[in-house]
Amino acid sequence: MTHPTSTVRDRVLSLPSAELPAYVYDLTALREHVATVRSALPPHVELYYAAKANPEPEILTELAPYVDGYEVSSGGELAHVAKAVPRHPLAFGGPGKTPDEITAALERGVHRFHVESEHELRVLAELARCVVPGERVAVLLRFNLAVADGTLASSSLTMGGRPTPFGLDPSRAVPMLRALTDGTHPQLELRGIQAHLASGLDAPDLLAVARAVVTWAVGLGVPIGEVNVGGGMTVDYAQPESRFDWAAYGEGLARLADEYPDLTLRIEPGRALTAYCGWYATEVLDVKHSHGEEFAVVRGGTHHLRTPATKGHDQPCSVLEVDAWPHPWPRPASGGDRVTLTGQLCTPKDVLARHVHAPGLRAGDRVVFALAGAYAWNISHHDFLMHPRPGFHFLGAGGR
Numbered sequence: 001m002t003h004p005t006s007t008v009r010d011r012v013l014s015l016p017s018a019e020l021p022a023y024v025y026d027l028t029a030l031r032e033h034v035a036t037v038r039s040a041l042p043p044h045v046e047l048y049y050a051a052k053a054n055p056e057p058e059i060l061t062e063l064a065p066y067v068d069g070y071e072v073s074s075g076g077e078l079a080h081v082a083k084a085v086p087r088h089p090l091a092f093g094g095p096g097k098t099p100d101e102i103t104a105a106l107e108r109g110v111h112r113f114h115v116e117s118e119h120e121l122r123v124l125a126e127l128a129r130c131v132v133p134g135e136r137v138a139v140l141l142r143f144n145l146a147v148a149d150g151t152l153a154s155s156s157l158t159m160g161g162r163p164t165p166f167g168l169d170p171s172r173a174v175p176m177l178r179a180l181t182d183g184t185h186p187q188l189e190l191r192g193i194q195a196h197l198a199s200g201l202d203a204p205d206l207l208a209v210a211r212a213v214v215t216w217a218v219g220l221g222v223p224i225g226e227v228n229v230g231g232g233m234t235v236d237y238a239q240p241e242s243r244f245d246w247a248a249y250g251e252g253l254a255r256l257a258d259e260y261p262d263l264t265l266r267i268e269p270g271r272a273l274t275a276y277c278g279w280y281a282t283e284v285l286d287v288k289h290s291h292g293e294e295f296a297v298v299r300g301g302t303h304h305l306r307t308p309a310t311k312g313h314d315q316p317c318s319v320l321e322v323d324a325w326p327h328p329w330p331r332p333a334s335g336g337d338r339v340t341l342t343g344q345l346c347t348p349k350d351v352l353a354r355h356v357h358a359p360g361l362r363a364g365d366r367v368v369f370a371l372a373g374a375y376a377w378n379i380s381h382h383d384f385l386m387h388p389r390p391g392f393h394f395l396g397a398g399g400r
C-alpha cells in the first residue's frame with residue numbers, strides 16, 4: 001500500500017463518482033522533491049528535465065525555477081514546451097528527426113541539438129545554412145557507448161551499450177568529429193557529447209556510466225566542452241518509498257566534475273523527477289470471483305495509466321474506503337485478502353495491480369494509484385474502447 005498525500009486524499013474523496021477516474025498532481029510535493037534533487041547536485045552540474053516523462057504545462061512550469069532547461073524529443077514536444085515555459089533553454093534530441101522538425105528547432109533557436117546520425121548531421125548542416133545563415137548551431141553528438149560489463153544489467157530500458165537505433169556507433173566518432181572540426185560544416189559548432197544509455201539504474205551504476213562517458217569523451221582528442229550523461233535514475237515501483245540516492249549521485253558527480261574542471265556536466269532525468277507527484281484515482285465498479293481468484297474492476301484502466309502494462313509491474317496503490325452504497329441490492333465485496341485490480345478494457349492485459357492486499361474491498365471504494373506522475377497518461381492508448389478521459393487536478397499550483 002502506498003498512501004496519497006493528505007491533499008490528494010481529500011481531493012479524491014471530494015470528487016463525485018462521475019468525475020473519476022482522475023489524475024491528481026500534488027505540485028507542492030513536486031516542488032519539494034525537485035528542490036531536494038537540485039540541492040543534492042553540485043551547483044555547476046546542469047539539470048535538464050526530459051519533458052517526455054510528463055509534459056503537462058503545470059508540471060513544466062513548476063519545475064522551471066529548479067532546472068536549467070528541458071530536453072525535447074520531437075517537433076511536437078518542442079512547440080509545446082517552448083509555449084509552456086518560454087525562454088528556457090531547450091535541447092533537441094531523439095532519433096529520426098524530420099527536416100520540418102529540424103527547421104522548426106532552428107527557427108526557435110534551440111540551445112543544443114543532440115545529433116544521432118551522420119545523415120542527421122548533414123541535414124542539420126544544410127538546413128542551418130538556409131534557415132539561420134551566419135549563425136553557428138551548437139551540437140552534441142549522441143553516442144551509443146559500450147560500458148563495463150554488468151553496469152547496465154539492472155536497467156529497465158536499455159538504449160545503449162548494445163545494438164539499438166539510438167545515437168551513433170562509437171566506431172563513427174573519428175569521421176563525425178572530423179566533419180565538425182575541419183571546416184566541412186562551418187555553421188555547426190561541436191559543443192560536446194551526449195549519451196543516454198539506459199533507464200532504471202541506481203546511483204552507483206549511473207555514476208559508473210557517467211564516468212565511462214566522460215572518460216571516453218575527453219579521450220577523443222578534440223576539445224569537448226560539455227558532456228550530457230542523460231537521465232535514467234531509477235524509480236522502484238515495487239518499493240515506492242525507496243528513492244534514487246540523489247545525495248550519493250550528487251557527490252559522485254561533484255568528484256567527476258572536480259577531475260574535469262573545464263567540462264560542463266549535464267543530466268536530463270525524467271521519471272525520477274515527476275513520478276512521485278502524480279496519482280491516478282478511481283473507484284471500484286464491481287468485484288468478481290473467478291476460478292478461485294478475486295478481481296475488482298475499476299473505472300478507467302491501462303488506457304489511462306499504461307505504466308504497469310508497459311513495465312510489467314503492479315502499480316502501487318491504496319484504498320480509500322467509501323461507506324455510502326446507494327443501491328438496495330447487496331454490495332459486491334471481496335471475501336479474501338488479495339484482489340487483482342483491473343480496468344474496463346476488453347483485454348486480459350488491462351491489469352493495474354495483481355494480488356493487492358485489500359481485504360473486504362467493495363464496489364464504490366476508491367483506489368488511488370501512486371507513482372503516476374511520469375510515463376503515465378501521456379504514454380497511454382487513450383482512445384481504445386472510447387471510454388471518457390480522466391479529469392486532471394493540479395493541487396498547490398504556484399506555491400498555493
Ligand SMILES: Cc1ncc(COP(=O)(O)O)c(C=O)c1O
Nearest residue numbers: 050196199231232233269270271
Ligand atoms: C534521450 C533521453 N534522455 C532522457 C530520458 C529520460 O529518461 P528517464 O525518464 O529514465 O530519466 C530519456 C528517456 O527515454 C531519453 O530517451
